[in-house]
Amino acid sequence: MEKNTQDYSAEILEIIRGDYSPGVLRNKLEDYHENDLAEVLPLLTSVERKKIFRILGRDILSDIFEYTEEEEETVKYLGEMDVKKAAAILSRMETGTIVDILKVFDREKRLLVTDLLDEDTRKDLSVIAVFDEEEIGSRMSTNYVSFGENLTIKQAMNSLISQARKNDNISTLFIVTKDDTFYGALDLKDLITARQDDNLEDLIVTSYPYVYGHTPIDDCIEMLKDYSESSIPVLSDENQLLGVITSQSIVELVDDEMGEDYAKLAGLVAEEDLQEPLKESMKKRLPWLSILLVLGMGVSSVVGVFENVVSQLTIVMCFQSLILDMAGNVGTQSLAVTIRVLMDEMLTGGQKIRLVGKEMRIGLCNGFLLGFLSSVVVGLYIFIFKGQSMHFAFAVSGCVGFSLMVAMIISSLVGTCIPMFFNKIHVDPAVASGPLITTINDLVAVVTYYGLSWLLLIQMLHLG
Numbered sequence: 001m002e003k004n005t006q007d008y009s010a011e012i013l014e015i016i017r018g019d020y021s022p023g024v025l026r027n028k029l030e031d032y033h034e035n036d037l038a039e040v041l042p043l044l045t046s047v048e049r050k051k052i053f054r055i056l057g058r059d060i061l062s063d064i065f066e067y068t069e070e071e072e073e074t075v076k077y078l079g080e081m082d083v084k085k086a087a088a089i090l091s092r093m094e095t096g097t098i099v100d101i102l103k104v105f106d107r108e109k110r111l112l113v114t115d116l117l118d119e120d121t122r123k124d125l126s127v128i129a130v131f132d133e134e135e136i137g138s139r140m141s142t143n144y145v146s147f148g149e150n151l152t153i154k155q156a157m158n159s160l161i162s163q164a165r166k167n168d169n170i171s172t173l174f175i176v177t178k179d180d181t182f183y184g185a186l187d188l189k190d191l192i193t194a195r196q197d198d199n200l201e202d203l204i205v206t207s208y209p210y211v212y213g214h215t216p217i218d219d220c221i222e223m224l225k226d227y228s229e230s231s232i233p234v235l236s237d238e239n240q241l242l243g244v245i246t247s248q249s250i251v252e253l254v255d256d257e258m259g260e261d262y263a264k265l266a267g268l269v270a271e272e273d274l275q276e277p278l279k280e281s282m283k284k285r286l287p288w289l290s291i292l293l294v295l296g297m298g299v300s301s302v303v304g305v306f307e308n309v310v311s312q313l314t315i316v317m318c319f320q321s322l323i324l325d326m327a328g329n330v331g332t333q334s335l336a337v338t339i340r341v342l343m344d345e346m347l348t349g350g351q352k353i354r355l356v357g358k359e360m361r362i363g364l365c366n367g368f369l370l371g372f373l374s375s376v377v378v379g380l381y382i383f384i385f386k387g388q389s390m391h392f393a394f395a396v397s398g399c400v401g402f403s404l405m406v407a408m409i410i411s412s413l414v415g416t417c418i419p420m421f422f423n424k425i426h427v428d429p430a431v432a433s434g435p436l437i438t439t440i441n442d443l444v445a446v447v448t449y450y451g452l453s454w455l456l457l458i459q460m461l462h463l464g
Contacts, residue, residue: 008036009043016040016048022055030060038067046080053081062092075104078113087116095124095142096249120166127242136220137213139252140234140243143167146174149183149204153194160191169246171230175204180240182233184208210235213242218428288435295439299446306450313463315386316453319378319400320446326370327407327445328438334359334415335437339429342419356416363412367405375401395463399456403449410448411441 015028029037029052041049041064053061068074078086078101090098090113098121102110114122124142131137145167147159156173164170173191175183185208186200194203210233211220224232224245231244303310310317341347341355379397382388388396415437419429457463 009040012040026055034063035067038064050080058089062089071100071104074101087113091118091121136211136215136217139249142243143169144244145170146176149175153196176241182235182241292439299442302446309450309454323407323445323449324442327411327441330408331411331415331437331441334412338416338419342423342429359412359416363409367408371401371405403452407445407448410444
């Protein structure tokens, strides 16, 4: 696949840099997909891009800019052409894309370009502008076809044909009442195959899913993922149709949500990208790192409390990392499972208790098996390589294995309960990040391991 893309780029570059007349050059370039042409733009010089922008029509240029990866790139390209042509190209693009691009312009240029947009585009932008960035309405598109519920099949076809000249998102058609209240949806195929004397009402799906524009994205993203529709209508608080969320927008929303969750699970307050300044990256990482530093100091302080254990049985230090690592791993696994369940389902109190019980049982069973295995291996290691007596070797290894099992049980509990607590206080459970869970479990593991070492090895078996 990469080879084909590279071949297309080489071909397109050769055409652009060839000695062709404008008409021939335009015809040759229009044979390629807009995405292939967008891939070539960064490889061209400013002079070569200006040449292409003068030759290609506004419609194909708007399609090309829909495929540019970064809004900053699009703004750069638009700045290389006449401002009136730039505004005309923007007017032909998706409303949501226009909003993202306008944000990149400086204030003076943004006002100038906005004034030059066509009237319908400015009207669509004003509809989207009332929504905050975290509301689903800010991601909707006004590229859709709608008509009244009382039309005949012939009238509906005529309305579709007239609207399709501007709106090409026509796989699903939306039906509204006289006051633009959302009524239902109609599949394009059903309208095309309908006979002229059929009743339009019989073709309308009145139970079609919809969302309200002011709904937070996080609250409706799961519902959007559950439907395989190409477009889902966005309504005002008065139930009037304002726009649609396309399948492409849903994919982007899910991708953004996953990116945010990954960032939170890594202990970041927001996502990063390669072009981000050093200062901004540091600001995103420092808050959690500062919290984890304080917690890490707490773990170190707890180790200091058990200094007498370490001084009497220095060998226990060798196996500290084993207990800490396994406790952290188990806690992270429980965290991932719990967050996934909380995102997919609304759990009752009883279901939450069963989830906690299940994770603790898994921790117990895995802890028992791994604890037994580690006690055998550690015992043989101390006996053979450290030259200690059988009694001493397997007393220490037994303590290690038992501590591992207890730490894994408690870590499972912590990894399950912390995200539930965050969810209960209406905070994104992904905030219970991997680094946070790991640090807390380090504290649990240290107390468990050294506490049991002191109790079992020193107080009961007098090995110190």
